Amino acid sequence: MKLNLKIWRQKNSSSPGKMVDYKVDGIDKDMSFLEMIDVLNQQLIDGGEEPVAFDHDCREGICGMCSMYINGQPHGPWEKTTTCQLHMRAFNEGDTVYIEPWRAKSFPIIKDLVVDRTAFDRIQQAGGYISVNTGNAVDANSIPIEKELADQAMDAATCIGCGACVAACKNSSAMLFVSAKVSHLALLPQGQPERKDRVLNMMNKMDEEGFGACSNTEACEAACPKGISVFNIARVNREFISSSAFVKKKDS
Amino acid sequence: MYGLGECIFSDHGANRLGASALMQGLADGYFVIPYTVGAFLSTQISVPAISTDHPEFEKCEKSVQSKIDKLMGVGGTKSVDHFHKQLGKIMWEYCGMSRNGEGLKKAIGMIREVKKEFWQDVRIPGEKNEFNPELEKAWRVIDLIELGELMCYDALDREESCGGHFREEYKTEEGEARRRDPEYTYVAAWEYTGDGNDPSLHKEKLEFNNIELKTRSYK
């Protein structure tokens, strides 16, 4: 398969970038999208040019590294699929494919398609953990968890922190990410000791990092490769309001 | 903390053959690590911040810098992936689950050729003081080339069939793996002795006090 590519090239965060046209040939329909870029990069290196920098690690949909817009959609045209799991059979002979980095103030571009997503790490560090007593065995059946709660917590925990929710949002809001991380722990008994501080600290950190507010457009859920539900956003809002009242009372 | 689970060398962590590394990491993380870390920190807490003026730091910085310069200075014609794929093919053919002495010797020779060619002809585009994924990959691939050679060395040295690996020369009449416990009941740790030198072998004896060493049989 032959394709025409239009790719955002940018040397570093301080240089301007631009869309550049490339042609690739010999693309097999069973290649992944990243393998298609590997083919292009081999071609560029052989021709003495710099390859396109892009993030990737696991290439099996679990690490959240492979961030890019493909034809204007975060992670491309397939639903609930990361870029690395998108296959070239999603495209046709002669197609023109636009490839761009995430666009959000809080995710500055490092080079080409690679953006700095450490803002997410800092939000996690602000509260995405639990404290555990170690050293003694806890009886296996001493913390029963209802199946329904366990399922909801597990669904929230499938967030891989890729940032597609931010990229898809017209406000560059990180609410889907934060709500998934808060929900995962707030739903379980292990998350209770820090429950109130966690939501306040993580939400404050999100604002500090410059992410926008949520205006309930729900583009995030549509773009999320793990299908995280916007219901988590409703939950995090409830958590935030009730925790704010509690912490204010405690302070006064 | 970064590698505690990964480094555990007890009932599970030392091998990945159907063992549960995660459970081992969790169990030892719960019962053992809190004391290990506490004991370590108790001697470290009074140590002042280590300065980057330290001669060891300077030595290390210099060696990293000179390796980067060397990699960027080759200015050859072939991509890093070209060498990575060559190495992968050699390992797959000669150092896979089933291997033999002749193939392993051949592989060592071939890997040395790949290494020589790498240092003469690798092309790393971009600049050294910027984000450069090709440079990072080149560094990893040259490490993998050395590691691959070492794996062939170790496989060649172990003249028995044991665990998941089958040395074709060492099988029973029925074609099953033949272990040679009297000669090989040890863990092999290889010491790097400088570029171009043969690695040297250190042995840690495996001692079985409470259980008898046996061959697993499904018959």
Ligand SMILES: Cc1cc2nc3c(=O)[nH]c(=O)nc-3n(C[C@H](O)[C@H](O)[C@H](O)COP(=O)(O)OP(=O)(O)OC[C@H]3O[C@@H](n4cnc5c(N)ncnc54)[C@H](O)[C@@H]3O)c2cc1C
């Ligand atoms: C694909 C895959 C599948 C696997 N499947 C299984 C399985 O099914 N069952 C099983 O039992 N085992 C499995 N394993 C093995 C198991 O997951 C690992 O052995 C185990 O997770 C290792 O635990 P660890 O705590 O040592 O390391 P890790 O879990 O790797 O933790 C290291 C931590 O250190 C952090 N870190 C690194 N550098 C820094 C730094 N400078 N500053 C701060 N933090 C840092 C990292 O971010 C990371 O969180 C699998 C491994 C892989 C890769």
Ligand code: FES
């Ligand atoms: S590369 Fe890990 S999720 Fe795509």
